[in-house]
Amino acid sequence: MPTGLIVKALSGYYYVLADDEQTTEAVQCRARGIFKKRGISPLVGDRVVYGLTENGEGTVDEILPRSSELIRPPVANIDLAVLVFSVTEPALNLPLLDKFLVHTESAGLDTLICLTKHDLLSEGSSPGGVSEELAPVIRLYESIGYPMLVTSAKEGVGVSEIYGRLAGRIGVVAGQSGVGKSSLLNAMVPGLSLETNEISMKLGRGKHTTRHVELIRLQNGGLIADTPGFSQLDFLQVDAEGLSGAFREFAPYAAACRFRGCLHLHEPGCKVQEAKEAGHIAASRYNHYIQFLNEIKDKKRRY
Ligand SMILES: Nc1nc2c(ncn2[C@@H]2O[C@H](COP(=O)(O)OP(=O)(O)OP(=O)(O)O)[C@@H](O)[C@H]2O)c(=O)[nH]1
Numbered sequence: 105m106p107t108g109l110i111v112k113a114l115s116g117y118y119y120v121l122a123d124d125e126q127t128t129e130a131v132q133c134r135a136r137g138i139f140k141k142r143g144i145s146p147l148v149g150d151r152v153v154y155g156l157t158e159n160g161e162g163t164v165d166e167i168l169p170r171s172s173e174l175i176r177p178p179v180a181n182i183d184l185a186v187l188v189f190s191v192t193e194p195a196l197n198l199p200l201l202d203k204f205l206v207h208t209e210s211a212g213l214d215t216l217i218c219l220t221k222h223d224l225l226s227e228g229s230s231p232g233g234v235s236e237e238l239a240p241v242i243r244l245y246e247s248i249g250y251p252m253l254v255t256s257a258k259e260g261v262g263v264s265e266i267y268g269r270l271a272g273r274i275g276v277v278a279g280q281s282g283v284g285k286s287s288l289l290n291a292m293v294p295g296l297s298l299e300t301n302e303i304s305m306k307l308g309r310g311k312h313t314t315r316h317v318e319l320i321r322l323q324n325g326g327l328i329a330d331t332p333g334f335s336q337l338d339f340l341q342v343d344a345e346g347l348s349g350a351f352r353e354f355a356p357y358a359a360a361c362r363f364r365g366c367l368h369l370h371e372p373g374c375k376v377q378e379a380k381e382a383g384h385i386a387a388s389r390y391n392h393y394i395q396f397l398n399e400i401k402d403k404k405r406r407y
């Protein structure tokens with residue numbers, strides 16, 4: 105039985121791209137009834153076993169184990185989340201960046217952080233270099249272990265680097281509205297022409313038109329979801345302990361806290377608080393951690 109990858113889901117059909125290199129057209133498939141009975145449905149990004157029927161269509165017979173699963177956008181087996189933040193217009197939003205990172209950490213996704221619209225920060229930056237105000241931010245996140253890229257869709261800066269990171273992988277783009285996600289995708293994928301803010305305003309169309317998710321094939325074997333991913337997140341699945349675990353740089357200190365299950369709030373003998381006081385953990389990161397912890401607690405109270 106052939107295997108393939110679901111690259112699109114639309115109106116009850118799944119479009120499967122065969123693993124064998126000869127076939128380039130996706131096969132239109134129905135899912136077998138058994139999935140419905142079991143309460144599961146195939147997702148874009150799923151690797152599947154499929155069969156061909158006589159009318160040239162196919163059936164999805166089996167879903168191979170998923171390495172990850174996102175709810176919004178609904179895509180399985182993502183390898184890389186490209187987190188897009190504009191350096192201005194809208195202003196760089198570090199609380200949101202830390203929130204996204206909690207989610208990508210807990211979903212086990214690799215991340216690439218793009219600081220885009222860098223062309224708008226021309227003052228104080230050397231040509232092709234990084235403006236002074238961004239340098240500390242880049243240093244902080246790189247020191248934690250997150251790759252950072254400075255980009256500009258307008259000037260084509262950093263676009264080929266994003267492309268390169270996607271080689272042979274499935275990627276999704278995330279970021280708040282207006283940061284320039286569609287513009288980066290358009291710059292990366294010739295002929296894609298996703299609607300950007302400018303165009304949708306001009307046509308008087310509402311923003312956030314619902315669209316299906318589709319994986320776009322890149323020449324380098326990578327695939328990227330053609331949807332401006334997720335723009336907001338709340339903590340549906342992350343609990344207090346998971347939250348602490350999602351702040352990577354806490355780990356060596358958290359292991360040495362006096363109490364097991366320490367929430368690093370006001371507990372005596374908390375090494376995370378000590379590390380923050382000593383400047384080994386950035387105050388901004390620690391403060392966002394406390395903010396998210398409160399959000400999680402509030403949510404528990406409400407439900
Ligand atoms: N100067 C400059 N403007 C940019 C850049 N990238 C995007 N923009 C502009 O920023 C606005 C928003 O860009 P989009 O690509 O639509 O942003 P988005 O993140 O896809 O927005 P949503 O679709 O609302 O989620 C548009 O007016 C773009 O022209 C950039 O690198 N430099």
Ligand SMILES: [Zn+2]
Pocket residue numbers: 358361362366367368369371373374375376377
């Ligand atoms: Zn602690």
